[in-house]
Amino acid sequence: MIARALLAAFVLALVLSPASTARAERLIVSVSNHRVTVTPNYSGEELVLFGSVEKDASTPAARTNYDLVVTVSGPRADMVTRRKERVFGIWINTDSRQFLQVPSYLALFSNRPFDAIAAPEVARRQQLGLNNVLLTQRVGPDYADVVPNDPFRSAFVRLRSQHGLYREETSAVTFLTPTLFRTGIPLPGEVPIGTYDVEIKLFSDGALVTKTETAFEIVKVGFEQFVANAARNHGFYYGLATAMMALMTGWMASIVFRKD
Amino acid sequence: MQLYLPIADLPVNVFLILAMGAAVGFVSGMFGIGGGFLMTPLLIFVGISPAVAVASVSSHIAASSFSGALSYWRRRAIDPALALVLLSGGTVGTGLGVWTFTLLRSLGQLDLMIALSYVILLSAVGALMFWEGLRAIMRTRRGAAPLARRSGSHGWIHGLPLKMRFKRSKIYLSVIPVVVIGLIIGFIGAVMGIGGAFILIPILIYVLRVPTSTVIGTSMVLTLVTMVIATMLHAVTNHLVDAVLALILMVGGVTGAQFGARAGQKIRGEHLRLLLGLLILSVGVRFAIELGIRPDELFTVRETGGAG
Numbered sequence: 073m074i075a076r077a078l079l080a081a082f083v084l085a086l087v088l089s090p091a092s093t094a095r096a097e098r099l100i101v102s103v104s105n106h107r108v109t110v111t112p113n114y115s116g117e118e119l120v121l122f123g124s125v126e127k128d129a130s131t132p133a134a135r136t137n138y139d140l141v142v143t144v145s146g147p148r149a150d151m152v153t154r155r156k157e158r159v160f161g162i163w164i165n166t167d168s169r170q171f172l173q174v175p176s177y178l179a180l181f182s183n184r185p186f187d188a189i190a191a192p193e194v195a196r197r198q199q200l201g202l203n204n205v206l207l208t209q210r211v212g213p214d215y216a217d218v219v220p221n222d223p224f225r226s227a228f229v230r231l232r233s234q235h236g237l238y239r240e241e242t243s244a245v246t247f248l249t250p251t252l253f254r255t256g257i258p259l260p261g262e263v264p265i266g267t268y269d270v271e272i273k274l275f276s277d278g279a280l281v282t283k284t285e286t287a288f289e290i291v292k293v294g295f296e297q298f299v300a301n302a303a304r305n306h307g308f309y310y311g312l313a314t315a316m317m318a319l320m321t322g323w324m325a326s327i328v329f330r331k332d
Numbered sequence: 333m334q335l336y337l338p339i340a341d342l343p344v345n346v347f348l349i350l351a352m353g354a355a356v357g358f359v360s361g362m363f364g365i366g367g368g369f370l371m372t373p374l375l376i377f378v379g380i381s382p383a384v385a386v387a388s389v390s391s392h393i394a395a396s397s398f399s400g401a402l403s404y405w406r407r408r409a410i411d412p413a414l415a416l417v418l419l420s421g422g423t424v425g426t427g428l429g430v431w432t433f434t435l436l437r438s439l440g441q442l443d444l445m446i447a448l449s450y451v452i453l454l455s456a457v458g459a460l461m462f463w464e465g466l467r468a469i470m471r472t473r474r475g476a477a478p479l480a481r482r483s484g485s486h487g488w489i490h491g492l493p494l495k496m497r498f499k500r501s502k503i504y505l506s507v508i509p510v511v512v513i514g515l516i517i518g519f520i521g522a523v524m525g526i527g528g529a530f531i532l533i534p535i536l537i538y539v540l541r542v543p544t545s546t547v548i549g550t551s552m553v554l555t556l557v558t559m560v561i562a563t564m565l566h567a568v569t570n571h572l573v574d575a576v577l578a579l580i581l582m583v584g585g586v587t588g589a590q591f592g593a594r595a596g597q598k599i600r601g602e603h604l605r606l607l608l609g610l611l612i613l614s615v616g617v618r619f620a621i622e623l624g625i626r627p628d629e630l631f632t633v634r635e636t637g638g639a640g
Contacts, residue, residue, distance in 0.1 A: 152635075154633075261342055292338065299576065303339055303575075310575070
């Protein structure tokens, strides 16, 4: 009985909490699939994120021109960007920068260009656009993000973009009605495995109104998971199995194609 | 048909990989080599990272050399004693090679080292083989008898201590050069993702004077064992062997090799050497051009781990 009363109070608090923050709007979102499974015939997928802007009594009636920015970031990892230079007539890797715990997949979608949504300083603070996303580099002993036109940073973003792993589309979010919206989240075939965070930010007249978060995960299942797991955790047996497989294949071939 | 590779982490077209395996298998069957020096660059070309390509190709070569070694064994064309001595060096060399591979990978110079060693080794071996084949053809054109240079030249190698009799090859030789050759082949095989037969066979013939009747079969045994060890070590230390990729390559490779072997029997020996030399040389030159001209993309991105 007491437990039920507590639960009721908790639910009540949960329902009331957005209102108590004095925000006039609430975002309700969902992803079409919270668990993307990588199977042998996986070659990329497109998820759909849809949602609506819920207004309440305190919302200014005139406010209808909403802007929306969706940020999808994949599992974080350390990456190294290297630059080739000509040394003794051949091109070899010389200089490098390490990017610390940067998203392996990063996509930013909005309904119109970022500079039309918010002023530059707001865009920077809210990390709108690939130029404004924080990508921490190790520069000697320091940890910092650098200016967007830094050659290593722009090369990093460009190379990730070429593989479809970093993307920014300023017309991907469509408002079906003034408050109902949807956007596609394209995932290329070589997408990293892991948990993906989706952050949805609602802007109006250049200011952040509210934001919400959701997530989905990409997992290897069945055979793919078995192989990847075996390779990583049981290297010895995996190697042994692969070597045996090689010998079996070779032996089979010598039987099948036996001439003498 | 697209298939997702669990270790390389990208989808590939199965028929493309099968066809590549079969094409390389054809060449390897024709010349009696493993074909790793063709397979690894092809895999890198379709977008598989050099590290995964090198590690996976080693198991592919193990498969094709095992099927070859079995048929040579039936024909008694393998010298077990010579193979064992070569292996004692080859095993150590492979271990050193995988260790170097891991080290270079952490330094970010693996791609450069693979490219550089391809340029140097392939251009040199290819040019030599091409030249040798050309001269042999010229000699037969002129109607002169092929030079019989099977006297006891290369005095210093034959003067080394620790001599041993290799019965089936009918040679009496010091074990020192044999072990050293095994070591070198094992090392470059593990680093470059090649079997090394195309280097080993000329060395065995011209330096150690191993008769042609046992040379291919014996070199296949060395290739087989070093590649099995390389597969194991790559799997244990770098976790980069893609078994699915390897299986597709093997199936294509062993099939192609059978047809290649049949085609190879119809071509004269010196023409075969000329062709192989040309092939090896062109792969080497291609790598040289790539190193020498300004690349379209000066930057590369590589994950260094620390996911989480």
